[in-house]
Amino acid sequence: MTKTQAAPLLEVKDVVAGYASEVDILHGVSITVHGGEMVAIIGPNGAGKSTLLRAIFGLLAARRGQIKLKGQDVTNHAPNELVLRGLSYVPQVDNVFPSLSILENLEMGAFIREEGLAERLEYVLSLFPDLAGRRGEKAGKLSGGQRQMLALGRALMLDPNVLLLDEPSASLSPKMVDMIFDRIKMINAEGTGILLVEQNAREALSVCHRGYVLAMGENRLEGEAKSLLDNEEVGKLYMGT
Amino acid sequence: MILAGKRPAWARGLKPSDFIATAVLLTITLAIPFIAYEQSRGAFPDGNIAGTMSFYTAFLVTVGVFALLTMGLNIQWGYTGVINFGVLAFFMLGAYTTAIITKGDPQGDFTTYIGGWGNDLNLIPALATDQWLPFVIATAAAALAAGLLALLVAFPTLHLREDYLAIATIGIAEVMRRVVIEERWMVNGSRGLTGVPQPLGGLVDQSDYKYLNVVIVGIVVIIVFFALERAVRSPWGRVLRGLSDDEEATAASGKNVFAFKTQSFVVGAAIMGIGGSMYAYAFSALSPDAFTHLFATFIFWAMLMVGGSGNNKGAIAGAYVIWGLWTISLQMQGYELGDVIESRMPFIRGLLLGVAIVGVLLIRPLGLLPQERRVSAWVERRVKKERSTPAPPAET
Amino acid sequence: MATPQTISPNLGDRLRGFQRSAGNIAAGGGLWAAIIGFTVWAAFAERDALTVGIVLGAILALGAVGLTLIFGVLKFAHFAHGDSMMLSAFIAWLLLNGIIVGERAGSETTLLPVTINDLPGADSAIWEFSFGYGLIVAMLLTAVLTAGMMVGIDRVVYRRLRRRKSGIVIFAIASLGLAFVMRSVILIFWGPTPRLYTPGIRNRIDLPFDVSVLADQLFILAAAFVVTGIVYVMLFRTKLGKAMRAMADNPDLALISGIDTDRIITWTWAVAGCLIAVAGVLLALQAHLDSELGFALLLPLFAAAIVGGLGNPQGALVGGFVVGITQEVAVTFDFLSPGYKFSVAFAILILILLVRPRGLFGERS
Numbered sequence A: 001m002t003k004t005q006a007a008p009l010l011e012v013k014d015v016v017a018g019y020a021s022e023v024d025i026l027h028g029v030s031i032t033v034h035g036g037e038m039v040a041i042i043g044p045n046g047a048g049k050s051t052l053l054r055a056i057f058g059l060l061a062a063r064r065g066q067i068k069l070k071g072q073d074v075t076n077h078a079p080n081e082l083v084l085r086g087l088s089y090v091p092q093v094d095n096v097f098p099s100l101s102i103l104e105n106l107e108m109g110a111f112i113r114e115e116g117l118a119e120r121l122e123y124v125l126s127l128f129p130d131l132a133g134r135r136g137e138k139a140g141k142l143s144g145g146q147r148q149m150l151a152l153g154r155a156l157m158l159d160p161n162v163l164l165l166d167e168p169s170a171s172l173s174p175k176m177v178d179m180i181f182d183r184i185k186m187i188n189a190e191g192t193g194i195l196l197v198e199q200n201a202r203e204a205l206s207v208c209h210r211g212y213v214l215a216m217g218e219n220r221l222e223g224e225a226k227s228l229l230d231n232e233e234v235g236k237l238y239m240g241t
Numbered sequence B: 001m002i003l004a005g006k007r008p009a010w011a012r013g014l015k016p017s018d019f020i021a022t023a024v025l026l027t028i029t030l031a032i033p034f035i036a037y038e039q040s041r042g043a044f045p046d047g048n049i050a051g052t053m054s055f056y057t058a059f060l061v062t063v064g065v066f067a068l069l070t071m072g073l074n075i076q077w078g079y080t081g082v083i084n085f086g087v088l089a090f091f092m093l094g095a096y097t098t099a100i101i102t103k104g105d106p107q108g109d110f111t112t113y114i115g116g117w118g119n120d121l122n123l124i125p126a127l128a129t130d131q132w133l134p135f136v137i138a139t140a141a142a143a144l145a146a147g148l149l150a151l152l153v154a155f156p157t158l159h160l161r162e163d164y165l166a167i168a169t170i171g172i173a174e175v176m177r178r179v180v181i182e183e184r185w186m187v188n189g190s191r192g193l194t195g196v197p198q199p200l201g202g203l204v205d206q207s208d209y210k211y212l213n214v215v216i217v218g219i220v221v222i223i224v225f226f227a228l229e230r231a232v233r234s235p236w237g238r239v240l241r242g243l244s245d246d247e248e249a250t251a252a253s254g255k256n257v258f259a260f261k262t263q264s265f266v267v268g269a270a271i272m273g274i275g276g277s278m279y280a281y282a283f284s285a286l287s288p289d290a291f292t293h294l295f296a297t298f299i300f301w302a303m304l305m306v307g308g309s310g311n312n313k314g315a316i317a318g319a320y321v322i323w324g325l326w327t328i329s330l331q332m333q334g335y336e337l338g339d340v341i342e343s344r345m346p347f348i349r350g351l352l353l354g355v356a357i358v359g360v361l362l363i364r365p366l367g368l369l370p371q372e373r374r375v376s377a378w379v380e381r382r383v384k385k386e387r388s389t390p391a392p393p394a395e396t
Numbered sequence C: 001m002a003t004p005q006t007i008s009p010n011l012g013d014r015l016r017g018f019q020r021s022a023g024n025i026a027a028g029g030g031l032w033a034a035i036i037g038f039t040v041w042a043a044f045a046e047r048d049a050l051t052v053g054i055v056l057g058a059i060l061a062l063g064a065v066g067l068t069l070i071f072g073v074l075k076f077a078h079f080a081h082g083d084s085m086m087l088s089a090f091i092a093w094l095l096l097n098g099i100i101v102g103e104r105a106g107s108e109t110t111l112l113p114v115t116i117n118d119l120p121g122a123d124s125a126i127w128e129f130s131f132g133y134g135l136i137v138a139m140l141l142t143a144v145l146t147a148g149m150m151v152g153i154d155r156v157v158y159r160r161l162r163r164r165k166s167g168i169v170i171f172a173i174a175s176l177g178l179a180f181v182m183r184s185v186i187l188i189f190w191g192p193t194p195r196l197y198t199p200g201i202r203n204r205i206d207l208p209f210d211v212s213v214l215a216d217q218l219f220i221l222a223a224a225f226v227v228t229g230i231v232y233v234m235l236f237r238t239k240l241g242k243a244m245r246a247m248a249d250n251p252d253l254a255l256i257s258g259i260d261t262d263r264i265i266t267w268t269w270a271v272a273g274c275l276i277a278v279a280g281v282l283l284a285l286q287a288h289l290d291s292e293l294g295f296a297l298l299l300p301l302f303a304a305a306i307v308g309g310l311g312n313p314q315g316a317l318v319g320g321f322v323v324g325i326t327q328e329v330a331v332t333f334d335f336l337s338p339g340y341k342f343s344v345a346f347a348i349l350i351l352i353l354l355v356r357p358r359g360l361f362g363e364r365s
């Protein structure tokens, strides 16, 4: 644990959040992502994984607890401020602008800051050559896998420090899943910290450094990805072994 | 809440707005008889009981008719959240249906209309059926016709987003007005229909009919009010309320949301038809020019919003307050306001109604009177639901 | 840096996309065929009505594009659209000659000390038009004023409702209330009597193919064409316009992308205000200035926007022409008196809602 010397990239401490006025969905969740790290959050349906990402990203008020980005408190900051501070988020569904072209989708990703737009665009398109060939086409016409790539691309446009990904592999074909994970690893290798929410526990843990298991809105387990992979409980619950 | 500590026991728990509401109601109640007296002095310089009473009864009858229409709107918007910007259509249809059923055959070269069955409906003269039967039939037909029209409008629009129905109701109002004006053979076009018979009119002296008029309209308002209160508390009404609270939950419990929305829209429209029917009896003359958007749609929205949506008492109170203020402002025209204001008074009143609606939405979304159910709470839940509805998963 | 292998254009994807759009066109085929057939027939049988229909269609298109923009970005039906158009037309009238109703209804008085018509030659007719350059100046100034007015209304009314997370129905009712406020303002200042911008004679121009139009109508078409072009460039070439379309598409994702949604909303009102002003002035030039017209106009405007698919600006453009032409040509039929013009718009609206509620260009629901 040498990394803990510097302030973590993203630090979530005892966050409580929920939708309806009375009901809490998250009952004090804590998560840390260090620089260059790739962290998985796994857990059953309805565990609150998506809710956690929404709370981190300021789309849902954190009722208690604290969220820090690069050591600075960003609890309940507005999304556009978080984007400026280097946070990016790819939601689970509805993550492209269907009637905008691929190029326009990417431009929207860089709405806040335009410097270096052209180079960034080239980089993102080089990551996803599938998109490069169809940049004028409407995003609504893309297949599921390409849509997911575009969503990733949009989030990468500002060269974020931390990328929040909500089930990027959901309902994709195995080939596409491999391709997406491959790209995520590439992005991580460039130095971007990644917080990856996944149902697909085995796949997620095999690419990530560390992992958290979330259940019923609470931290259940955490540790090195390898040890979680070998953990009996995790195996039983989420990998059907 | 500076006064809070000094209040007598009975007044604790009351909000400042309750005092405002009471003050407004009291002012109107005291002012109108005075205005009626002032108005009667136009004809009788020393004032006159008969003149005062005919003004006052006309005021009450108008409030009654408007209260019916506002209650109809309340069932649609207040309870179910269905928007109707074309009250005019159902109001007008009710009024004209009533007129052509109760009137006799067309008289004279310049009058053409269909129907004219009034005299044929005296089926059992021994029971004085000419005094009541045509009217019962006509009012029932008015309700039925308005309900059917509502069904027709609801079918293509009610399963879409709420605002599509709003647009369609504006359309049906336009079509209704056009048909009445253009199709002279039907209801005499822009000349209108006069001499609509009045229920029980043969039983009292014509100069005293105004009192009977108040009683009849009053009874209908009371019947409709209690019928609605019962309906709203029945299992059907509970579904309606549940529907406005959470459409999805209601749907999930196996209720057909579309059917219930349609029913509430149709029932509300039928009540508007009855209101139109009462209008025809009360004023005995119909002209398409009288059915403007302002007087046949918009004013009821103002009444409902000010009175308090989702509350039948609020609907009646709203009709009373708005029409009371309207009447007071009419009287104020008699005083020295200066030509500039005086000649524009009708338009200024329209402006104030619009401002009242927007103001109520911004400042007091619940209206003047305390409510049974909060529309805004419903709206908040509704928004949350909209935000959280998951999209279908992306295809691969 | 990663250099993944280039993948050749995905033929399968393209084919599937093609299939899907072909299916859509086929589904809408009946409607399209009917629209095109009707227009071609009208070109032979009812050429004058068709011409007027095209002019009216251009005006409706401008109004409907504004309406659909508001719907797309703000997600509510703006029931004050017709009345704002009329109010703008009257504002242009005021700028032009400074006149309002005087002491008594029917009398006139001058409100503005200086007016556009005071400029040298502002009211002497250009070419065959019935108006001088003053009207054009007034229209542009009105566009600025109306844009400001719409932004102001948003600040005072709609933004507060947004902050309170009010539902679309509340917005609809608020906009209806504002529609009546605007209409009353017109009546208070200008009274119920219809007015014309210029009393002069309207010259007819003969065009090839036996078509004759009023010179003013050529101006209307040209102006509508220019404004549509500007709006198109704005929507598809500028960052602001793209952000508007993005918000219309997926407001949550716009927020997530860091787009300042409040700013986009402000700009949407400004753009819609300009469209409202131009459409209002052109409408008043084609017909007249009339407080009654505003509310009635909602029907063809909504019909146009719904024909094109609510929220779709290109669709609204086409929808405007479809409604304008159908309306004008239909009332030439013996069984439909001209009074039914707006009822025809309503019939189109219901038909579309029945067969293709998402409009001519929308996917089938």
Ligand SMILES: Nc1ncnc2c1ncn2[C@@H]1O[C@H](COP(=O)(O)OP(=O)(O)OP(=O)(O)O)[C@@H](O)[C@H]1O
Pocket: A019, A020, A025, A043, A044, A045, A046, A047, A048, A049, A050, A051, A052, A092, A199, B387, B388, B389
């Ligand atoms: N918009 C919402 N409004 C109210 N409750 C919600 C909303 N979204 C999710 N919930 C509830 O919050 C809980 C957690 O949901 P969340 O989407 O965070 O789960 P998840 O772990 O992401 O599950 P999944 O694997 O299915 O995506 C669930 O019980 C869900 O019903």
Ligand SMILES: [Mg+2]
Pocket: A049, A050, A051, A092, A166
């Ligand atoms: Mg989730």
